[in-house]
Amino acid sequence: MRTMNQDQAQGKWDQLKGKAKRIWGELTDDDFLKAEGSADKLYGIIQERFGDGKEAIQRKLEDLHLP
Numbered sequence: 753m754r755t756m757n758q759d760q761a762q763g764k765w766d767q768l769k770g771k772a773k774r775i776w777g778e779l780t781d782d783d784f785l786k787a788e789g790s791a792d793k794l795y796g797i798i799q800e801r802f803g804d805g806k807e808a809i810q811r812k813l814e815d816l817h818l819p
Contacts, residue, residue, distance in 0.1 A: 761789075762789075765789050765791075768791055768794065768813065769784055771813050771816050772794060772798065772813065774816060775812050775813070775816060776798055776801070776802055778801070779797075779798070779801075783797050783801075795809050795810075
């Protein structure tokens with residue numbers, strides 16, 4: 753049985769994945785598997801593939817308001 757914290761963490765990860773897919777549409781499910789639920793690992797993958805710095809990635813994600 754999952755705890756509320758695990759559910760909250762999964763929800764945050766799902767939100768991050770959704771935003772990242774909207775901004776960097778070329779990201780694949782494999783990229784998200786490689787990130788293993790870690791935002792920092794995902795930022796590293798985005799940096800490698802698209803050349804954006806960590807601060808730029810965070811800004812883009814924060815600026816995207818999903819309904």
